[in-house]
Amino acid sequence: MLAKLTAKNQITIPKEVLSKLPKAQYFDVEQKEGAIILKPVKIFDTNLDKIREKIKKMGLSDGCVKEAVKWARSK
Numbered sequence: 001m002l003a004k005l006t007a008k009n010q011i012t013i014p015k016e017v018l019s020k021l022p023k024a025q026y027f028d029v030e031q032k033e034g035a036i037i038l039k040p041v042k043i044f045d046t047n048l049d050k051i052r053e054k055i056k057k058m059g060l061s062d063g064c065v066k067e068a069v070k071w072a073r074s075k
Contacts, residue, residue: 013038 001014018024024040031037055065 001016003011003014005011021040026041026043027038028041029036029038
């Protein structure tokens, strides 16, 4: 399939490809060995106030949270 890069650096992904990726709106973009790789990313709605409240109730420190975020981002 052929896709064209527009003057605004946009590419339309063919319907045939997107039909295999239901509800994909966001993509992680990577360049590897001369190829562009798009990986669908799931986005979740979050309520930070509820998360902070739960962290406080669990007695977790800022250090614990930072360590957990660092671990999750390394995966």
